[in-house]
Amino acid sequence: MRHENIRINRERLLRRLEEMGRIGALEGGGNSRLAFTEEDREARDLLVGWMRGAGLDVRIDRFGNITGTRAGLEDGPPVMTGSHIDTVATGGKYDGVLGVLAGLEALETMNDAGIETKRPVAVTSFSNEEGVRFQPDMMGSLVYQGGLPLDEAYAIVDRDGCSIGESLERIGYIGDAPVGGNAVHAFIELHIEQGPILEDEGSTIGAVEGVQGISWTEYTFAGRSAHAGTTPMARRHDAGYVAAAVAAYVRRLAEEVGRGQVTTVGVFEVEPNLVNVVPERARITADIRNFDNGLLKDAEDKLNAFVTRTADEEGVAVERRTLARFDPTSFAPALVEKIGNAAERLGYSTRRIASGAGHDAQIMARICPTAMIFVPSVGGISHNIEEYTSDEDCEAGANVMLHALLDLAE
Ligand code: GLV
Ligand code: MN
Numbered sequence: 053m054r055h056e057n058i059r060i061n062r063e064r065l066l067r068r069l070e071e072m073g074r075i076g077a078l079e080g081g082g083n084s085r086l087a088f089t090e091e092d093r094e095a096r097d098l099l100v101g102w103m104r105g106a107g108l109d110v111r112i113d114r115f116g117n118i119t120g121t122r123a124g125l126e127d128g129p130p131v132m133t134g135s136h137i138d139t140v141a142t143g144g145k146y147d148g149v150l151g152v153l154a155g156l157e158a159l160e161t162m163n164d165a166g167i168e169t170k171r172p173v174a175v176t177s178f179s180n181e182e183g184v185r186f187q188p189d190m191m192g193s194l195v196y197q198g199g200l201p202l203d204e205a206y207a208i209v210d211r212d213g214c215s216i217g218e219s220l221e222r223i224g225y226i227g228d229a230p231v232g233g234n235a236v237h238a239f240i241e242l243h244i245e246q247g248p249i250l251e252d253e254g255s256t257i258g259a260v261e262g263v264q265g266i267s268w269t270e271y272t273f274a275g276r277s278a279h280a281g282t283t284p285m286a287r288r289h290d291a292g293y294v295a296a297a298v299a300a301y302v303r304r305l306a307e308e309v310g311r312g313q314v315t316t317v318g319v320f321e322v323e324p325n326l327v328n329v330v331p332e333r334a335r336i337t338a339d340i341r342n343f344d345n346g347l348l349k350d351a352e353d354k355l356n357a358f359v360t361r362t363a364d365e366e367g368v369a370v371e372r373r374t375l376a377r378f379d380p381t382s383f384a385p386a387l388v389e390k391i392g393n394a395a396e397r398l399g400y401s402t403r404r405i406a407s408g409a410g411h412d413a414q415i416m417a418r419i420c421p422t423a424m425i426f427v428p429s430v431g432g433i434s435h436n437i438e439e440y441t442s443d444e445d446c447e448a449g450a451n452v453m454l455h456a457l458l459d460l461a462e
């Protein structure tokens with residue numbers, strides 16, 4: 053193996069993580085950088101500056117995906133890495149950001165060492181991975197891959213009716229480059245695990261074999277507001293009650309389906325939200341995930357049947373909207389193997405692992421051989437301002453990425 057002794061510049065990587073973490077910083081730690089907001093723009097500007105400073109060829113596409121490319125000795129499909137710099141509204145400073153900054157770090161390390169690779173190597177920051185403000189999640193990679201047409205993506209609106217097209221325009225990130233359309237040799241994404249497995253088992257590097265399927269549905273219930281004291285129970289059309297019953301069922305569903313099923317109601321709103329008024333309207337979301345698509349479909353069917361029955365019994369109308377639906381994804385075994393081997397060569401403990409969270413890599417897997425590298429999350433905590441991954445583990449993940457990229461770029 054050539055370049056066996058090369059390592060990333062840990063101080064530079066950590067300094068940049070710190071600096072990025074100041075944009076949209078929250079009291080008590082963590083970040084809020086929702087997609088296509090001012091905070092997102094600021095983070096993009098910082099990243100683009102670093103990419104240009106590293107001498108990369110920086111291109112911004114029509115959906116705001118930012119790619120920095122380091123030329124190879126030959127033209128042709130690049131080896132790509134990347135992730136995202138948007139966050140949930142209560143996010144940590146590692147989710148997504150580590151992958152983008154470690155990719156940049158790997159390319160700069162190649163510069164510093166004067167390494168020439170056969171293939172170009174590129175790092176991308178995909179737009180709107182989190183899907184909190186605009187659904188679905190993994191949207192930048194989805195548009196890049198061709199799974200969502202650009203004009204349809206522009207037309208998606210947030211809760212205030214503001215469209216992605218307008219928002220992207222406002223932050224100045226509708227670039228000139230076409231979105232996707234070029235061949236990619238391979239894609240590798242470094243990410244924090246966001247769960248407890250690596251930490252519990254004392255492993256530093258997870259070679260990720262796949263990602264579970266994701267199903268997001270929004271349910272809006274319409275009943276009739278009424279006086280809480282005078283309306284007999286049998287004459288109510290209580291949207292809040294139906295929402296609460298469904299939310300409780302979503303939780304039970306995980307047990308009912310079992311075998312790795314996870315379920316969450318993350319949004320719960322009632323109107324008019326007053327102590328003595330029967331709720332007229334309610335809106336909830338269900339996030340249900342499973343590694344087995346058959347089981348996931350089974351869970352979706354069970355939930356829909358429960359929703360219909362409960363709403364009917366209460367005389368409440370229901371409107372369903374699919375916000376996201378991704379099948380489970382398997383990564384390329386040869387790449388998973390390369391990541392495991394690179395970790396071993398570098399002396400890091402490693403194990404195979406599966407991803408509970410969604411990632412841009414699962415979309416990229418549709419167009420090229422893809423795999424991921426995980427590093428531990430302390431306490432398994434993520435989508436929380438307390439999210440933390442140690443400096444040593446960030447460094448380890450970046451080193452494994454560097455070596456996997458070099459291997460693939462030869
Ligand atoms: C993306 O962060 C997800 O919801 O898994
Ligand atoms: Mn992420």
Ligand code: MN
Nearest residue numbers: 140147182435
């Ligand atoms: Mn996330």
